[in-house]
Amino acid sequence: MNIPLPSIQVLFFATLLVNVAFLIILAALFLLISKISHDSKHHAHDDHLQNKHVAKKIEEEAAEKLDKMISLTSENLEREIREQLSKLVDRAEAESREMTQFVASQEEAIVKESQAMVANIVAKAEKEADVYRQNQIDKVAGQINSIVSSAAKDVLGRAISISEHEDLVSQALERAKKDKFFA
Amino acid sequence: MTKVTFDKAVFIPFASSVYETNAMYLLIEHLEGLKRFLFKDKEGTITRKAGTFLSSNVASIFSQLETLGMEPPDDEKQLQLLDAVIEYLNNMPKVKVTFAFEPSITFINRINGEISKELGQKVILDISVNQFIFAGAVFEYNGKVRDYSLGQKVDDYIEGYIKNA
Numbered sequence: 001m002n003i004p005l006p007s008i009q010v011l012f013f014a015t016l017l018v019n020v021a022f023l024i025i026l027a028a029l030f031l032l033i034s035k036i037s038h039d040s041k042h043h044a045h046d047d048h049l050q051n052k053h054v055a056k057k058i059e060e061e062a063a064e065k066l067d068k069m070i071s072l073t074s075e076n077l078e079r080e081i082r083e084q085l086s087k088l089v090d091r092a093e094a095e096s097r098e099m100t101q102f103v104a105s106q107e108e109a110i111v112k113e114s115q116a117m118v119a120n121i122v123a124k125a126e127k128e129a130d131v132y133r134q135n136q137i138d139k140v141a142g143q144i145n146s147i148v149s150s151a152a153k154d155v156l157g158r159a160i161s162i163s164e165h166e167d168l169v170s171q172a173l174e175r176a177k178k179d180k181f182f183a
Numbered sequence: 184m185t186k187v188t189f190d191k192a193v194f195i196p197f198a199s200s201v202y203e204t205n206a207m208y209l210l211i212e213h214l215e216g217l218k219r220f221l222f223k224d225k226e227g228t229i230t231r232k233a234g235t236f237l238s239s240n241v242a243s244i245f246s247q248l249e250t251l252g253m254e255p256p257d258d259e260k261q262l263q264l265l266d267a268v269i270e271y272l273n274n275m276p277k278v279k280v281t282f283a284f285e286p287s288i289t290f291i292n293r294i295n296g297e298i299s300k301e302l303g304q305k306v307i308l309d310i311s312v313n314q315f316i317f318a319g320a321v322f323e324y325n326g327k328v329r330d331y332s333l334g335q336k337v338d339d340y341i342e343g344y345i346k347n348a
Contacts, residue, residue: 145342145345148341148345149338149341149342149345150315152337152341153314153315153317153334153337153341154314156317156337157283157314157317157318160283160284160318162284162287164318165282165283165284165318166286166290168318168319168320168333169282169286169290169294169319169320171319171331172319172320172322172331172332173294173297173298173320173322173331175331176322176329176331177301179329181322181324181327181329182278182298182301182302182322182324
């Protein structure tokens with residue numbers, strides 16, 4: 001396709017105008033941004049100074065309030081501790097008194113129980129000794145009786161003659177017959 | 184082996200010769216010993232086979248049986264006779280008697296005779312001596328015991344005397 005020369009010139013000129021215009025706009029934008037940046041830096045510095053001042057003031061007030069609070073809390077804490085300690089001491093004293101009474105009562109009970117136990121043992125031992133003594137007396141008495149009885153029977157037995165023995169056996173046999181023992 | 188049944192009359196002389204258990208056991212022992220002689224000589228009577236082994240009273244009894252023809256002729260039946268006599272003696276009724284003194288044979292025979300008469304059959308006395316019954320006798324027969332001694336009376340008397348002393 002063949003484009004005529006004047007048109008190319010017009011196009012070239014128009015392009016040139018557009019580029020110049022674009023450069024001007026860019027320059028204007030640059031200037032505007034520089035100004036804004038400069039303003040911004042200036043404002044930031046002011047804000048910083050102001051903030052620093054306010055922060056210092058807040059810090060001072062906070063420190064003062066904190067000191068007051070700590071002081072108040074310490075007093076409360078000390079008072080509470082004193083009260084609790086006092087209660088603990090009272091309770092310990094009361095428990096100590098109770099424990100002392102309990103120990104005393106237990107000692108008394110143990111002493112009484114021991115005395116009763118010893119008394120029982122003594123009574124039981126005396127009773128057993130009495131029974132044993134009586135048994136031994138009975139045993140010896142029985143042995144004496146047995147010895148005396150044997151001796152008496154031996155003496156009396158020797159006093160019976162053979163013929164008397166035979167007569168007594170005959171009498172025994174007659175009684176057995178009468179009793180129908182062999183029937 | 185043929186089992187022989189013997190007449191009761193065969194046992195009477197043996198039973199009549201003993202009155203108490205000691206004599207009875209001696210007789211049984213004698214009869215047991217007599218069995219050994221029955222295999223030495225197959226023929227003849229027991230008195231001929233046993234010879235001098237026999238005591239005079241046992242020899243007399245066998246002689247009596249031989250005379251009466253009550254003794255069997257051969258060894259086997261003679262052995263049966265001895266066994267039958269031993270069994271008869273062991274099965275005789277026994278009366279246990281306790282005396283306070285040692286009785287004489289004559290007295291034992293008399294008591295045996297009286298008790299046998301009372302029972303209507305020959306008995307054997309099982310005699311024991313216990314001085315603690317003091318006097319009299321204790322009889323035991325057929326599971327029954329009866330005390331006719333003076334032991335208990337004397338015990339009671341002595342016990343009462345000791346208590347009152």
